[in-house]
Amino acid sequence: GDSVTQMEGPVTLSEEACLTINCTYTATGYPSLFWYVQYPGEGLQLLLKATKADDKGSNKGFEATYRKETTSFHLEKGSVQVSDSAVYFCALSGQASSNTGKLIFGQGTTLQVKP
Amino acid sequence: DSGVTQTPKHLITATGQRVTLRCSPRSGDLSVYWYQQSLDQGLQFLIQYYNGEERAKGNILERFSAQQFPDLHSELNLSSLELGDSALYFCASSVVVGGRGNEQFFGPGTRLTVL
Numbered sequence: 005g006d007s008v009t010q011m012e013g014p015v016t017l018s019e020e021a022c023l024t025i026n027c028t029y030t031a032t033g034y035p036s037l038f039w040y041v042q043y044p045g046e047g048l049q050l051l052l053k054a055t056k057a058d059d060k061g062s063n064k065g066f067e068a069t070y071r072k073e074t075t076s077f078h079l080e081k082g083s084v085q086v087s088d089s090a091v092y093f094c095a096l097s098g099q100a101s102s103n104t105g106k107l108i109f110g111q112g113t114t115l116q117v118k119p
Numbered sequence: 120d121s122g123v124t125q126t127p128k129h130l131i132t133a134t135g136q137r138v139t140l141r142c143s144p145r146s147g148d149l150s151v152y153w154y155q156q157s158l159d160q161g162l163q164f165l166i167q168y169y170n171g172e173e174r175a176k177g178n179i180l181e182r183f184s185a186q187q188f189p190d191l192h193s194e195l196n197l198s199s200l201e202l203g204d205s206a207l208y209f210c211a212s213s214v215v216v217g218g219r220g221n222e223q224f225f226g227p228g229t230r231l232t233v234l
Contacts, residue, residue, distance in 0.1 A: 036220045047121060047209060047225035055220040093162065097221065104175040105213060105221040106152060109162040 006031040010094050010110035017084055017117050025079040025113045027068075027094035035096040037061075037070055037077040038107065042091040051079075051092070084117045091115070122146065123226035125210050131232045137198040140229045144191055144212030150174070151193040152213075152223060153185060157206035168193055200233045207231075 011026040029035065036055045040048040052061030057072035066081045077094060094110040122145035132138055144151050153165040164177035168187035179185075182200075187193040197204060207230050211223040 040225075045227075047123070047227045048211075049121070049225070050222050053220050053222070097219075099219075104167050104169075105150065105215075105223070106164045106167055106175050106177065107154075107211075107223060108164065111161050 006035065006096060006098050006108050008094050008096055008108055008110035010092075010113050012111075012113070014114040014116055017115070019086055019117055019119050020083045021117075023079070023081040023084045023088075023115065025092055025094075025115070027077045027079065027110060029075050029077065029094075029096050031075075031096055031098055033099035034072070035098050037068070038095045038097070039066070039068055039077070039079050040093045040095060040109075042093065042112070044090070048093065084115070086117045086119055089115055089117045121224040121226065123210060123212050123224050125208075125226035125229050127229060128227065129230050129232075131234065132200060133234055134200055134202060136200050136233075137196065138200065138231065140195040140197070140208055140210075140231075142193045142195070142210030142212075142226060144193070144210075145224055148212035148214050148224070149191065150213045150215060151187055151191070152211040153179075153193070153195050154209040154211065155206045156209060156228070157203075160206075162209075165195070197231070202233050205231055205233045 038053045039051040041051045052063045054061040054070035059070045095107040124143045149170045165179040167175040185195045207228045210226045
């Protein structure tokens with residue numbers, strides 16, 4: 005079945021450092037790919053998404069490119085801020101004709117940014 | 120604020136008991152999803168309803184059930200509770216069911232503690 009694998013956390017960075025959180029997936033066809041963020045005590049919020057190969061999703065300085073050849077959707081940011089401290093989830097929604105839009109999530113990666 | 124509301128925010132109960140979690144989707148959203156977030160299982164899809172009808176089932180235990188009412192709010196019923204049911208339960212909603220890149224909006228969650 006479909007699955008998502010994220011790099012283990014926690015990830016601790018200093019402010020203004022570069023961020024990469026790796027995400028790879030297993031799915032048939034061309035799933036839609038998402039990054040969601042969960043701030044402490046809150047629900048998940050969509051950060052960015054991509055729906056076809058080579059698409060780049062971007063938002064709030066974060067970017068991720070849908071790589072079909074490597075089945076990856078790595079999250080990147082050039083300069084992190086303390087306010088980026090949160091848990092980041094990579095997720096996919098399958099392409100199958102029976103797709104209902106349900107999301108399959110990775111394990112989540114905790115990011116802590118220190119001033 | 121995603122526009123999705125969940126009540127109660129916290130729930131503490133004993134093993135063997137039954138609880139009901141409530142979710143009100145965003146105005147206009149017909150599709151409701153339930154997810155469970157636990158330390159050992161991560162974020163898992165439980166069940167989905169669309170306009171009052173069940174559309175998809177995930178790893179939902181037989182002790183759990185859900186429904187969506189004519190006003191589109193949904194309830195998740197958990198019975199014969201066990202310690203392992205302690206988790207954060209999220210509700211999410213979307214306008215449609217399925218579709219590429221269909222965004223889901225998440226509520227703040229209900230934290231269930233079974234003692």
